Amino acid sequence: MALLPIIVAPDPRLKKKAKLVAQVDDRMRKLLDDMVETMHAAPGIGLAAPQVGELVRALVSDIAREGEPSRPMKLVNPEIIWASPDLQPWEEGCLSLPDQFAEVERPREVKIRYLDENNKQQELHAQGLMSVCLQHEMDHLDGTLFVDHISALRRNMILRKLVKLKKQKTPVPA
Numbered sequence: 001m002a003l004l005p006i007i008v009a010p011d012p013r014l015k016k017k018a019k020l021v022a023q024v025d026d027r028m029r030k031l032l033d034d035m036v037e038t039m040h041a042a043p044g045i046g047l048a049a050p051q052v053g054e055l056v057r058a059l060v061s062d063i064a065r066e067g068e069p070s071r072p073m074k075l076v077n078p079e080i081i082w083a084s085p086d087l088q089p090w091e092e093g094c095l096s097l098p099d100q101f102a103e104v105e106r107p108r109e110v111k112i113r114y115l116d117e118n119n120k121q122q123e124l125h126a127q128g129l130m131s132v133c134l135q136h137e138m139d140h141l142d143g144t145l146f147v148d149h150i151s152a153l154r155r156n157m158i159l160r161k162l163v164k165l166k167k168q169k170t171p172v173p174a
Contacts (some may be wrong), residue, residue: 001030001037004052006095008166010159014096015143018050018057021076024119028058032074032117035060040070044095046133048140051096059137063129073124078114078138081123083107090132092146098165100158104149106135 007013021028031054039047039060049058062072086108093101109127112134116122126134136146147155 001033003041004034004038006038006042006047006051007053009094009097009145009147009162011096013053013055014050014140014145016050016055017143018048018055018141021056021058021115024076024115024117028056028076029117031056032058032060032076036062036072036074039072039095042095045129046137047095048137050140050143057141059134059141061130061133061137063133074117075112075114075124075134076116078112078134078141080110080135080138081113082111084109088132090129092132092136094136094146096140097145097147097158097162100147100161102147102150102154102158104132104136104146106132106149110135112138 031049035047035052038052039062045063046059046061049056058076059078060072060074062070064071084107087105088108089103089105091101092104108131110131112124112126114122147158
């Protein structure tokens with residue numbers, strides 16, 4: 001397994017729509033394993049393939065709390081087939097927007113259909129943190145960031161901070 005570089009906003013690659021995966025093969029399984037390792041090392045609870053430069057519809061998640069055994073999930077071509085009408089606010093952050101947080105309202109529960117790492121179709125009913133995490137990561141597959149769900153003023157403030165941080169980290173040529 002290998003750690004993958006995580007793309008940080010604002011970056012145009014994060015705004016692109018990912019392509020469906022024809023079949024979960026060994027290459028896709030390796031990508032999923034590398035994404036789990038990268039997510040754990042970051043540390044984070046979710047990571048979508050576009051965040052590591054792969055424009056495919058795949059994501060990983062692990063909401064196990066510190067001290068609990070790891071329970072990584074690997075979802076390929078996930079789609080929401082049902083969402084509850086009840087919304088819940090949740091403070092979200094993102095590995096592609098480091099140290100930035102905002103409250104986002106999302107459906108309280110969702111039912112998701114996806115392919116697992118063995119290329120078998122599965123369904124999952126998620127609520128609470130798992131629901132929020134999977135919806136957040138699925139947004140990445142459509143080129144949407146959590147800041148796209150908040151006011152333009154707040155979004156622009158966050159993105160300006162990230163631009164400033166990127167400039168500070170970029171080495172000046174001698």
